[in-house]
Amino acid sequence: MSQPTTSPMRAAGLVLRRDLALAFRRWEQVTHPVIFFLMIATLFPLALNPKPSLLADIAAGVVWVSALLSSMLALETLYRADVDDGTLEQLTLTGQPLALLLLAKTVAHWILSGVPLVLASPIVAIAFGASGTANGVLMASIALGTGVLSLIGSIGAALTLGSRRGSVLLSLLVLPLVMPVLIFGARATDLAMHGDAANGPLWLLGSMLIFALTLTPFASAAALRISLE
Amino acid sequence: MGTWTWFHKLSSPPHFYRIAGKMIPWFAIPAALCLAYGLYAGLVLAPADYQQGDAFRIIYVHAPAAWLSLMCYTVMAVAAAVGLVWRIKLAHALAAATAPIGASFAFLCLATGSIWGRPMWGTWWTWDARLTSQLILLFLYLGYMALRSAYDDLSKADRASAVLAIVGIVNVPIIHFSVTWWNSLHQGSTVIRRGGPAMPPSMLIPLLVCFLGFTLLYAALASIRVRAEVLRRERHASWLSQWSGRAGRAE
Numbered sequence: 001m002s003q004p005t006t007s008p009m010r011a012a013g014l015v016l017r018r019d020l021a022l023a024f025r026r027w028e029q030v031t032h033p034v035i036f037f038l039m040i041a042t043l044f045p046l047a048l049n050p051k052p053s054l055l056a057d058i059a060a061g062v063v064w065v066s067a068l069l070s071s072m073l074a075l076e077t078l079y080r081a082d083v084d085d086g087t088l089e090q091l092t093l094t095g096q097p098l099a100l101l102l103l104a105k106t107v108a109h110w111i112l113s114g115v116p117l118v119l120a121s122p123i124v125a126i127a128f129g130a131s132g133t134a135n136g137v138l139m140a141s142i143a144l145g146t147g148v149l150s151l152i153g154s155i156g157a158a159l160t161l162g163s164r165r166g167s168v169l170l171s172l173l174v175l176p177l178v179m180p181v182l183i184f185g186a187r188a189t190d191l192a193m194h195g196d197a198a199n200g201p202l203w204l205l206g207s208m209l210i211f212a213l214t215l216t217p218f219a220s221a222a223a224l225r226i227s228l229e
Numbered sequence: 230m231g232t233w234t235w236f237h238k239l240s241s242p243p244h245f246y247r248i249a250g251k252m253i254p255w256f257a258i259p260a261a262l263c264l265a266y267g268l269y270a271g272l273v274l275a276p277a278d279y280q281q282g283d284a285f286r287i288i289y290v291h292a293p294a295a296w297l298s299l300m301c302y303t304v305m306a307v308a309a310a311v312g313l314v315w316r317i318k319l320a321h322a323l324a325a326a327t328a329p330i331g332a333s334f335a336f337l338c339l340a341t342g343s344i345w346g347r348p349m350w351g352t353w354w355t356w357d358a359r360l361t362s363q364l365i366l367l368f369l370y371l372g373y374m375a376l377r378s379a380y381d382d383l384s385k386a387d388r389a390s391a392v393l394a395i396v397g398i399v400n401v402p403i404i405h406f407s408v409t410w411w412n413s414l415h416q417g418s419t420v421i422r423r424g425g426p427a428m429p430p431s432m433l434i435p436l437l438v439c440f441l442g443f444t445l446l447y448a449a450l451a452s453i454r455v456r457a458e459v460l461r462r463e464r465h466a467s468w469l470s471q472w473s474g475r476a477g478r479a480e
Contacts, residue, residue: 152396155392155393155396159376159389159392159393160376160379162380162382162385162389163376163379163380163389164379164381169375169376169379172368172371172372172375172376173372173375173376173393175368176365176368176369176372176397176404177369177396177397177400177404179365179404179407179408180400180403180404180407180408183407183408183411184407187411204407208403215399216396219392219395219396222313222392223389223392226385226388226389226392227385227389229385
């Protein structure tokens with residue numbers, strides 16, 4: 001393999017910009033998961049008794065479960081199109097560190113799927129009658145949590161690329177791994193909604209994000225190389 | 230013969246197939262003896278608990294099953310890592326053979342715990358930390374097996390599921406502590422704890438024998454299953470057709 005002339009950081013930046021540019025031209029990739037998120041949240045008052053006190057009690061859990069499911073749905077789009085048109089294969093052949101390129105793709109994916117959820121989450125929380133004072137903690141926890149979800153999910157997405165029946169399988173693999181994120185994210189939100197300090201679970205979410213940032217790109221790269229063979 | 234050559238020889242399928250076949254009775258017979266004694270002593274001879282009565286006796290199945298469900302996951306992940314790093318197919322075969330055994334023990338642990346919980350806690354299931362993390366462990370096994378079965382190409386299935394097993398074992402402590410901090414009702418550890426076991430020897434010894442018996446049972450089951458995996462994977466290999474040809478003539 002010849003030595004690449006572009007520096008790894010610059011290559012990662014190019015991948016990030018490319019993914020964002022593509023997504024802004026295929027806008028539905030960004031909007032569909034958010035609509036899905038709002039729809040799942042709508043299901044809860046329909047299925048349960050829409051008593052305001054009950055809804056305010058479960059608001060944190062509802063926002064978090066909806067965000068989790070919605071980001072599962074968005075994971076499908078992380079690698080699929082680039083595998084179908086051969087882009088990903090080219091990325092593995094560039095001689096650049098694949099883990100870094102995949103990290104750039106995952107960051108782009110988080111900007112496209114995580115950030116919209118961060119912005120949409122206070123709407124759901126307020127619609128469920130939660131107090132508006134918790135919105136800061138809610139958005140912070142969703143931002144940290146969706147970051148971990150994208151990173152762990154990228155391993156799952158890479159592993160299921162080469163297999164049949166990808167989508168259900170992807171959820172089967174990823175959901176057990178991300179349950180801690182749900183626990184701490186919902187805990188932080190719940191504490192804040194009841195007016196308590198939510199620092200503990202937020203710090204834990206932050207440390208999980210750093211842990212995932214340092215390790216998952218390598219697992220994703222290994223998984224992708226296996227799937228693409 | 231040095232350790233390394235011994236290891237290399239062991240990793241050749243025909244050699245391993247023969248050795249594993251010879252080992253089965255060495256695992257299975259002690260397992261049967263240990264389980265026969267341990268279960269009889271535990272279920273019949275040991276005194277009833279002053280608080281829980283006879284219901285506590287389910288621990289002789291429940292606790293070893295819990296231990297094995299964790300041990301199997303560790304064996305699976307270590308074997309998967311060995312297979313991935315040194316490209317040893319037999320290690321992958323061991324991981325593949327271990328997963329369903331581990332999943333069965335995880336299920337057995339949940340089922341016996343649930344049966345015990347009905348009279349003791351008054352409920353079949355509660356969202357307690359230990360129960361939930363054991364349930365997530367079962368889900369991890371099921372995800373691993375689902376990924377394995379989704380690939381037609383065996384070598385890809387091996388390596389993809391190996392990555393998942395390794396990621397899973399990194400996550401197991403995180404899952405464990407997250408659910409522990411989240412909520413807890415399950416009783417604390419009885420056997421391994423500060424100040425020695427909280428059990429008289431008449432209860433403890435059968436339990437330890439049961440632990441040993443179930444672990445040996447795993448070894449016997451794993452040997453049988455790895456042999457079956459080897460047969461499935463090597464069905465086109467020349468050593469196998471030679472062996473079966475020889476066996477055919479001998480009959």
